[in-house]
Amino acid sequence: MKHLISIEDLNKSEIIKILDKSEEFEYVALGKKSLDILRGKILANLFFEPSTRTRISFECAMKRLGGDVINVSTQEASSMAKGETLADTIRVVSNYCDAIAIRHPLEGAARFAAENATVPVINAGDGAGQHPTQTLLDLYTIRKELGKIDGTKIALVGDLKYSRTIHSLIKALTLFKTKIYLVSPEALELPKEFLEELSGNIEKTKLEDIIEEVDVIYVTRIQKERFPDEEEYRKVAKSYRITAEIARRMKEEAIILHPLPRVDEISVEVDSMKQARYFKQAFYGVPVRMAILTEVML
Amino acid sequence: MKHLISIEDLNKSEIIKILDKSEEFEYVALGKKSLDILRGKILANLFFEPSTRTRISFECAMKRLGGDVINVSTQEASSMAKGETLADTIRVVSNYCDAIAIRHPLEGAARFAAENATVPVINAGDGAGQHPTQTLLDLYTIRKELGKIDGTKIALVGDLKYSRTIHSLIKALTLFKTKIYLVSPEALELPKEFLEELSGNIEKTKLEDIIEEVDVIYVTRIQKERFPDEEEYRKVAKSYRITAEIARRMKEEAIILHPLPRVDEISVEVDSMKQARYFKQAFYGVPVRMAILTEVML
Amino acid sequence: MKHLISIEDLNKSEIIKILDKSEEFEYVALGKKSLDILRGKILANLFFEPSTRTRISFECAMKRLGGDVINVSTQEASSMAKGETLADTIRVVSNYCDAIAIRHPLEGAARFAAENATVPVINAGDGAGQHPTQTLLDLYTIRKELGKIDGTKIALVGDLKYSRTIHSLIKALTLFKTKIYLVSPEALELPKEFLEELSGNIEKTKLEDIIEEVDVIYVTRIQKERFPDEEEYRKVAKSYRITAEIARRMKEEAIILHPLPRVDEISVEVDSMKQARYFKQAFYGVPVRMAILTEVML
Numbered sequence: 001m002k003h004l005i006s007i008e009d010l011n012k013s014e015i016i017k018i019l020d021k022s023e024e025f026e027y028v029a030l031g032k033k034s035l036d037i038l039r040g041k042i043l044a045n046l047f048f049e050p051s052t053r054t055r056i057s058f059e060c061a062m063k064r065l066g067g068d069v070i071n072v073s074t075q076e077a078s079s080m081a082k083g084e085t086l087a088d089t090i091r092v093v094s095n096y097c098d099a100i101a102i103r104h105p106l107e108g109a110a111r112f113a114a115e116n117a118t119v120p121v122i123n124a125g126d127g128a129g130q131h132p133t134q135t136l137l138d139l140y141t142i143r144k145e146l147g148k149i150d151g152t153k154i155a156l157v158g159d160l161k162y163s164r165t166i167h168s169l170i171k172a173l174t175l176f177k178t179k180i181y182l183v184s185p186e187a188l189e190l191p192k193e194f195l196e197e198l199s200g201n202i203e204k205t206k207l208e209d210i211i212e213e214v215d216v217i218y219v220t221r222i223q224k225e226r227f228p229d230e231e232e233y234r235k236v237a238k239s240y241r242i243t244a245e246i247a248r249r250m251k252e253e254a255i256i257l258h259p260l261p262r263v264d265e266i267s268v269e270v271d272s273m274k275q276a277r278y279f280k281q282a283f284y285g286v287p288v289r290m291a292i293l294t295e296v297m298l
Numbered sequence: 299m300k301h302l303i304s305i306e307d308l309n310k311s312e313i314i315k316i317l318d319k320s321e322e323f324e325y326v327a328l329g330k331k332s333l334d335i336l337r338g339k340i341l342a343n344l345f346f347e348p349s350t351r352t353r354i355s356f357e358c359a360m361k362r363l364g365g366d367v368i369n370v371s372t373q374e375a376s377s378m379a380k381g382e383t384l385a386d387t388i389r390v391v392s393n394y395c396d397a398i399a400i401r402h403p404l405e406g407a408a409r410f411a412a413e414n415a416t417v418p419v420i421n422a423g424d425g426a427g428q429h430p431t432q433t434l435l436d437l438y439t440i441r442k443e444l445g446k447i448d449g450t451k452i453a454l455v456g457d458l459k460y461s462r463t464i465h466s467l468i469k470a471l472t473l474f475k476t477k478i479y480l481v482s483p484e485a486l487e488l489p490k491e492f493l494e495e496l497s498g499n500i501e502k503t504k505l506e507d508i509i510e511e512v513d514v515i516y517v518t519r520i521q522k523e524r525f526p527d528e529e530e531y532r533k534v535a536k537s538y539r540i541t542a543e544i545a546r547r548m549k550e551e552a553i554i555l556h557p558l559p560r561v562d563e564i565s566v567e568v569d570s571m572k573q574a575r576y577f578k579q580a581f582y583g584v585p586v587r588m589a590i591l592t593e594v595m596l
Numbered sequence: 597m598k599h600l601i602s603i604e605d606l607n608k609s610e611i612i613k614i615l616d617k618s619e620e621f622e623y624v625a626l627g628k629k630s631l632d633i634l635r636g637k638i639l640a641n642l643f644f645e646p647s648t649r650t651r652i653s654f655e656c657a658m659k660r661l662g663g664d665v666i667n668v669s670t671q672e673a674s675s676m677a678k679g680e681t682l683a684d685t686i687r688v689v690s691n692y693c694d695a696i697a698i699r700h701p702l703e704g705a706a707r708f709a710a711e712n713a714t715v716p717v718i719n720a721g722d723g724a725g726q727h728p729t730q731t732l733l734d735l736y737t738i739r740k741e742l743g744k745i746d747g748t749k750i751a752l753v754g755d756l757k758y759s760r761t762i763h764s765l766i767k768a769l770t771l772f773k774t775k776i777y778l779v780s781p782e783a784l785e786l787p788k789e790f791l792e793e794l795s796g797n798i799e800k801t802k803l804e805d806i807i808e809e810v811d812v813i814y815v816t817r818i819q820k821e822r823f824p825d826e827e828e829y830r831k832v833a834k835s836y837r838i839t840a841e842i843a844r845r846m847k848e849e850a851i852i853l854h855p856l857p858r859v860d861e862i863s864v865e866v867d868s869m870k871q872a873r874y875f876k877q878a879f880y881g882v883p884v885r886m887a888i889l890t891e892v893m894l
Contacts, residue, residue: 044652056394060395063340071369073669075373080649085864096656260382268383282393350668350672361666372671
């Protein structure tokens with residue numbers, strides 16, 4: 001049985017295989033072509049914490065492939081969790097579907113679920129742990145929009161300390177020949193232990209110094225709660241904000257990504273610029289999840 | 299791209315075209331015939347406030363035509379709204395569906411959504427604004443049950459001041475050759491400015507004076523909150539209640555409508571009388587929404 | 597129109613007919629075979645109280661047969677209940693589906709719903725009343741796992757006083773030639789009036805005395821709230837707990853059932869023993885509900 005729990009479970013060629021497969025599904029994801037290859041299959045969306053974007057992206061992927069979805073809302077999942085162990089819940093839900101997409105506030109929950117399931121489990125984000133389908137769609141977006149991943153220069157901007165998305169992505173990027181720039185306020189730097197584990201071309205720097213050079217700016221949200229006072233937060237947030245002025249200094253073909261939701265890390269005037277690809281990135285979640293779903297279910 | 303935001307965006311012949319189309323779908327709506335013309339299409343029900351009847355009426359319409367639905371519940375929608383702008387939410391959701399039915403507490407939200415969407419948007423009610431699919435099903439019910447709209451005499455009874463349903467319906471009715479009677483307590487009269495805008499055969503009157511003459515009694519709920527004290531509310535509500543005694547004075551072929559939910563504006567003993575058509579009216583929401591969905595999606 | 601409100605509405609041959617039909621659907625329930633016999637049909641899951649296992653079991657059954665489901669969540673159902681009578685809600689929902697599965701906190705609600713519906717109603721549990729689909733799946737599990745119901749010896753263990761599941765099951769079992777052992781703490785004995793109504797081979801006893809002899813141990817949860825203090829609860833709960841040690845004394849081919857969720861009435865070490873069939877029992881909910889759904893809808 002195949003599960004998808006962590007991006008680290010995949011080697012480079014497995015990742016590339018999924019990206020290639022995603023490419024084939026793009027037309028279906030756009031609703032321009034109909035496919036029925038998951039007809040009769042059921043995905044259970046078992047979300048112990050809300051993540052509507054991820055949930056409906058999975059649901060769209062299943063349904064556009066002719067499959068169906070059983071949603072277990074956060075309220076329902078929490079109420080099940082009160083009455084029984086996660087192991088029991090997983091064993092019961094396994095009876096009613098062909099795969100489970102699980103979202104859980106605790107790191108490790110997805111792997112534990114996989115150990116107890118009798119159907120494939122896909123990690124849709126577990127605590128500070130992994131969110132492998134997000135990482136795969138990030139990689140897909142880069143490859144699709146730039147034509148390649150190898151050889152690209154990528155700036156990771158914002159909260160590099162707490163962002164699960166960044167941690168997963170950076171590990172995947174080091175499998176490719178990328179140059180990674182870390183751009184963050186001191187309080188939100190990539191944890192030292194994490195950095196030491198990585199073997200790649202990685203460099204701490206300032207946005208100012210690399211803005212004209214990078215191929216990708218990947219922006220994440222800086223959360224107010226991380227700062228002792230609002231004044232400090234405001235100052236920091238402002239200095240890491242991608243404005244139209246900054247975007248205009250980027251290379252013609254460079255792109256700006258963001259896992260969404262965006263608060264004001266990217267100014268709305270950037271939305272209409274050609275560098276802005278974050279809504280397209282959200283769309284790419286569909287073909288990538290189609291590839292993953294067919295991979296584990298067929 | 300076609301949206302349906304306000305009944306006022308449609309002229310008489312466009313309305314009639316939708317009613318004609320609805321007629322063709324009635325058999326499918328009853329589940330007596332199967333159609334697959336929306337196979338592969340996804341409607342996103344994006345409901346920022348609960349309206350279960352409207353939501354499941356849309357869902358039934360999609361599914362009976364072979365399409366599918368992604369529901370975003372009020373809890374989910376509100377939590378998205380806290381994290382990002384409505385514009386961003388709409389752009390993201392656009393990626394996962396072929397049309398959006400939006401319900402929102404704020405007037406104008408549906409039009410704003412349409413401006414930001416990359417798929418058609420259907421207004422499923424926005425604040426004190428519009429609820430065009432309700433109006434179309436009201437018109438359809440009148441035409442279907444009476445055989446015509448032109449030439450009918452219609453009494454609008456109850457809360458004419460705050461009812462969005464009434465405001466939309468009255469505007470649509472003035473496109474037809476109808477005689478409209480306004481029957482309401484003084485505190486809940488149709489706003490003067492609104493009345494002045496209308497050019498039709500409209501008259502304020504008492505139920506007593508027209509009960510034997512009208513073809514349609516359209517009843518809306520009088521809400522307790524509109525009155526300074528409970529005693530006053532009780533008195534008013536009682537005098538606008540449709541009882542069996544009143545219904546018996548109506549013409550043989552006349553009909554009683556209500557957008558539902560009904561509290562006690564219509565006595566339950568009326569339910570079994572031939573004039574009662576409010577549950578049938580609820581059913582007509584399905585073929586009418588089928589017509590609208592195929593109109594914007596195909 | 598056929599409803600399924602109470603197990604007592606069915607005679608023995610009707611029950612056997614449903615069990616036989618369930619047998620035919622097992623392959624489809626496993627997702628190993630595709631069937632489209634409910635294509636175009638819609639089940640409304642109208643749940644006035646949460647019961648996620650039951651809800652998704654129905655949803656899986658519909659979808660694996662090619663049908664579709666409209667879910668009305670507890671929040672939505674409660675909010676409808678505040679605005680209108682249950683009779684009105686049922687009449688409205690009837691318009692949007694081909695059958696209603698209703699779950700309600702009040703005994704008798706399902707029968708009342710059936711009286712007001714214009715589509716078949718299936719009782720998915722109403723208060724202290726009935727839960728006939730659970731009983732049918734319990735009977736199916738016994739027949740399937742033991743090869744027969746007649747001639748079996750069945751111990752009902754735990755809360756026999758308040759458990760709706762037990763009350764329904766015991767009535768159904770008396771239609772078959774079974775020997776029933778009642779095993780419960782004094783405070784949770786089967787109500788005397790209830791026992792007097794039954795005409796079957798029924799005997800109060802201790803687990804100790806029949807453990808080596810029974811074919812089925814059906815365990816239910818002993819709830820903390822039923823006891824004056826935690827100490828008393830702990831003592832009682834412990835003495836009715838099925839441990840591996842107890843399970844090892846059972847006959848080779850004997851089975852342990854539980855309606856789930858399980859808290860600690862059955863020790864987790866039992867899960868891997870061959871007697872443990874409670875997760876399989878949960879699965880059998882799918883073919884049994886398929887049989888019921890096709891019975892009422894086709």
